[in-house]
Amino acid sequence: MYTKSIQQNLKKIIKSENPTWKNIQIENLNLQSFDKTNVLSDIYFFDLNMKEDSKNKQKKLVLKLGLGVDKSTELIWQSEKQVMSKLFDCGYPVPRIYSFGENLIPNRGAYFVMEYIEGKNLSEEIDLYTNDLKKIDNHLNRYAKLMVELHNLKCNDEMIIIGRKNEMFTSGQKNPITVYLEDYLKFANNIKYGTISAIINWLLIESKNLEVPLELGMTHGDFQTDNVLLKENGDFCVIDWGFSRTADIRLDTHWSSLLNRFRHNSIVSDNIYSKYLELQDRELTDDSFFQVVAMVRLLIGLSHLAYRSKNYHGTVNKFIGTMDMDYMQRKISKITGLTLPNLESDFREVNGLLKSK
DSSP: OOHHHHHHHHHHHHHHHOTTOEEEEEEEEEEOOOSSOOSSEEEEEEEEEEEETTEEEEEEEEEEEESSOOHHHHHHHHHHHHHHHHHHHHTOSOOOEEEEEEOSSTTOOEEEEEEOOOEEEHHHHHHHTTTOGGGGHHHHHHHHHHHHHHHTOEETTEEOOOSSOGGGGOSSSSOHHHHHHHHHHGGGTTSOOTHHHHHHHHHHHHHHHOOSOOOEEEEOSSOSGGGEEEETTSOEEEOOOTTOEEEEHHHHHHHHHHHHHHHTOHHHHHHHHHHHHHHOOSOOOOHHHHHHHHHHHHHHHHHHHHHHOGGGHHHHHHHHHHSOHHHHHHHHHHHHOOOOOOHHHHHHHHHTOOOOO
């Protein structure tokens, strides 16, 4: 429906931003479909043909186009652009951004034009060998190493300080972990939490009393095998930086472990986490608190998705089918000491979700 307008406007923008590129043509603009629903954007692939230095050249690029105008989404995208540009300049393996802006077409919010990475998700490669981890041991080791490198990343011998919440770095007022939790709770501030509210209250109380030293570093926010691309030449490239910020790296490691547990299995997840700890020079403490943070963040995220529209209920139900709610309930109860009813039933009731057949 919008293809012609997108193509015309893209040509104008790319031409104005790259005056040395001549005879620009945009071809093969195609909307991509994916198994997992992307709730923030549509993804298009296209070919850019142009003349540069008297030579005809072609680039395969990606257009990430917002699904609508929303203030919180706009902040996420601005942060993503800022982080990716900084990481690319520092040599960390992320796609190069060629253009970023708003209103490529009316009422569709922000957009990215970025490098197309030829390859496949690391998760697909792992799926082939989940019963024989020896065949992917090198991949798992490199994945863990990539996360360690991100968490310890410095440019010009200085830590990268970047993200959506500057309060993360103020002194005195609040524990930065409390700031992180309060920031994330805003995503679902209209939801009646049910059982989850008791867990959230425990986290907020514990975060204020947290005395462990912070382990600040650059975090991805959604580091999982679906967001790591295995390129044709064997290199890795990390995508989807919408939740990245400088924060306590344990927020990243336990989120990664939880998602990889549900995306693959506990053996893969534990294997990666063990490798991470072996490669990480820092001695990380207080794992249990951050495990609960990861599980509650997942529940809040799913609640937010279900709350936005009944159109997403199928997506949430599908995701719950890949999770182990009983595992999370046992883990949370053991760590917090809270007596919880059936977590899955309560979650479904609060969010108006029906039990999958």
